[in-house]
Structure formats: C-alpha cells, structure tokens
Amino acid sequence: MLLRSLSIMERVILPEPSRILELYNALERYYGDLKWWPAETPDEILIGAILTQNTSWKNVERSIYRLREVNLITIDSISESSPELVAEKIRSSGFYNQKAKRLVDVCRTIRSFGGLSSLSELDDDRLEHLLLSIKGIGMETMESLLCYIFGRKVFVMDKYTFRIFGRIGLLSEEDRIEIRHRIEEVIKDNRKLGNFHAALVNLGKDHCRTVPECHGCPVSSMCNYYMGLTEGGSAHIR
Ligand code: SF4
Incomplete structure (x- = not known):
C-alpha cells in the first residue's frame, strides 16, 4: 500500500486540498444548491445518464x-x-x-x-x-x-471538470483517478460532491466554454489561465 502510494506521488502532483475547497466554496456561493440530478426517479437518472453520452x-x-x-x-x-x-x-x-x-x-x-x-x-x-x-x-x-x-461519495469527472480544472491549474487528464480520489477525500459528502459536479457543468456552460468568457467568472481570482500563468491565458485581464 505504501509502495503504491509512493509510486502515485512520483507520477502525479495532486492539487492542494485548500485549492479544491476554494473552488468548491466559490462555486457553491455562486450557484447555491442545484439539486442534481434533474430526474424524477433513480430509473430516470440511469436512462438520462446513458442518453447524455456524447450529446x-x-x-x-x-x-x-x-x-x-x-x-x-x-x-x-x-x-x-x-x-x-x-x-x-x-x-x-x-x-x-x-x-x-x-x-x-x-x-x-x-x-x-x-x-x-x-x-x-x-x-x-x-x-x-x-x-x-x-x-x-x-x-x-x-x-x-x-x-x-446510489448516494455514494463519488465525484463525477467529465469534460467540464477537465476543462475547468486544466485552466485553473488543478490537473492533467492522465491523473483522472488520483484527482477524483483527492477531491473525494477533501469533500466527503455525497450532496456536496453532486453539487460540485453540477456547478462545474453550469460554469462550463456559462463561462468556461471552449472559448472562455472570463468576464464575471466566479473563480477567475484562482484561475491560472485568467492570470496569464497558462499558455493562451491573460487575454481577459484588464
Ligand atoms: S476565469 Fe476564464 S478560464 Fe478561468 S475558469 Fe473562469 S471562464 Fe474558465
């Protein structure tokens, strides 16, 4: 177990818990409780989860x-x-x-x-x-x-997570499982994890689109891209 942990640490620089919490808190303040998933029954969640693949x-x-x-x-x-x-x-x-x-x-x-x-x-x-x-x-x-x-303490990693975390400076895509587990260690609550994912999806649609609209973004103060610390960033700083 120790060897496994060491090999993971050598490969991956995990985001600081404080940065994950900073992002989570900023999004919760901005979006509130989004009460996801948008469905009436667990069966509907399953059906929606299959149908939403690639659309x-x-x-x-x-x-x-x-x-x-x-x-x-x-x-x-x-x-x-x-x-x-x-x-x-x-x-x-x-x-x-x-x-x-x-x-x-x-x-x-x-x-x-x-x-x-x-x-x-x-x-x-x-x-x-x-x-x-x-x-x-x-x-x-x-x-x-x-x-x-199933109400488990699991975080959903989707394209919005990768895009936003990547721009903010919290991950690279190869680190998927390790980053997910780190987020689950920091935010140990099913409702909060579900709401975190929902807020990231909303942010990905409202601001952090393929071409980002950083003006008014609630997490710009912690974003490497916005600060010009990432290639292609800084264009929005005034
Ligand atoms: S500041 Fe811009 S790049 Fe950073 S998360 Fe917000 S919209 Fe995305």
Missing part, C-alpha cells in the same frame, strides 16, 4: 419527454421493449439506434442482477467494478450512477 442535456430532455409519453421510463419497461421502439423515441439524443440498443442492454443487465435495489447493497468497490463490467457504462456514467442514484 447535450437539452437533446436528452426531449427524448425523456417522449419516453414518458409512452411509459417507457423505467428499467423494467425498457427491458421489455425493443431497441427499435426505444430508438424511435430517442431520436433527439443522436446515435439513436446505437443508444437504444445500449439502453435496452444496460436495463436488461441491471434487471438480471436484481435491479437497482439489489445493486445498492454492494459496497463502493464492488458496485464500481460491476457497473464498469456492463457494456455501455464507462467511467463518467459509472461515476454519475454512484453519485446520483
């Missing part, structure tokens, strides 16, 4: 609405449906044939394990491994399910 949430909302119209909004109902019927309802989510098959397969697999309630009895490690063993569930989707369905 925006706005597109997913239309698909969820159409699935609700025909009562295809539970793991059981989707398991018993055909990929063709699901595909017809989720066209707005893009790659709809592929996603419909993936969604039906994931729902059937979860049902074969006894459903979400059976999975909720597993400890964090076993649940993480089991979810990752299901075709169609990658790291980000697994993290979302652990955080928002």
Whole structure:
C-alpha cells in the first residue's frame, strides 16, 4: 500500500486540498444548491445518464419527454421493449439506434442482477467494478450512477471538470483517478460532491466554454489561465 502510494506521488502532483475547497466554496456561493440530478426517479437518472453520452442535456430532455409519453421510463419497461421502439423515441439524443440498443442492454443487465435495489447493497468497490463490467457504462456514467442514484461519495469527472480544472491549474487528464480520489477525500459528502459536479457543468456552460468568457467568472481570482500563468491565458485581464 505504501509502495503504491509512493509510486502515485512520483507520477502525479495532486492539487492542494485548500485549492479544491476554494473552488468548491466559490462555486457553491455562486450557484447555491442545484439539486442534481434533474430526474424524477433513480430509473430516470440511469436512462438520462446513458442518453447524455456524447450529446447535450437539452437533446436528452426531449427524448425523456417522449419516453414518458409512452411509459417507457423505467428499467423494467425498457427491458421489455425493443431497441427499435426505444430508438424511435430517442431520436433527439443522436446515435439513436446505437443508444437504444445500449439502453435496452444496460436495463436488461441491471434487471438480471436484481435491479437497482439489489445493486445498492454492494459496497463502493464492488458496485464500481460491476457497473464498469456492463457494456455501455464507462467511467463518467459509472461515476454519475454512484453519485446520483446510489448516494455514494463519488465525484463525477467529465469534460467540464477537465476543462475547468486544466485552466485553473488543478490537473492533467492522465491523473483522472488520483484527482477524483483527492477531491473525494477533501469533500466527503455525497450532496456536496453532486453539487460540485453540477456547478462545474453550469460554469462550463456559462463561462468556461471552449472559448472562455472570463468576464464575471466566479473563480477567475484562482484561475491560472485568467492570470496569464497558462499558455493562451491573460487575454481577459484588464
Ligand atoms: S476565469 Fe476564464 S478560464 Fe478561468 S475558469 Fe473562469 S471562464 Fe474558465
């Protein structure tokens, strides 16, 4: 264990807990409690998490609405449906044939394990491994399910996290797991971790877009890019 820790420390410079907390507090002050995930049931969270892969949430909302119209909004109902019927309802989510098959397969697999309630009895490690063993569930989707369905103290690392943390100066992409675990060590609360992710998604849409709009950004005072400490930064300092 010690050797493992040392080898990780040699490879990765983890962000200071104080900087993670500074970012978390600034975002919580700015956005408040965002009450994520935007869904009515755990089954809907799962469905949304699959549909949002490689597409925006706005597109997913239309698909969820159409699935609700025909009562295809539970793991059981989707398991018993055909990929063709699901595909017809989720066209707005893009790659709809592929996603419909993936969604039906994931729902059937979860049902074969006894459903979400059976999975909720597993400890964090076993649940993480089991979810990752299901075709169609990658790291980000697994993290979302652990955080928002199962209430585990897990942080969701997505493209907004990488972009914002990268610009602020908190990570490089290869450090994914270590950085995630560091964040979970610092913010030891499921609600706060879920809200942190939600706030980063909002910041990524409101300010830290592909081309950043730094004016009015609530975390500019701690951002390397804004301070001109990162290549391409400083253009917004007046
Ligand atoms: S100051 Fe600019 S680059 Fe830094 S986090 Fe805010 S929007 Fe992104």
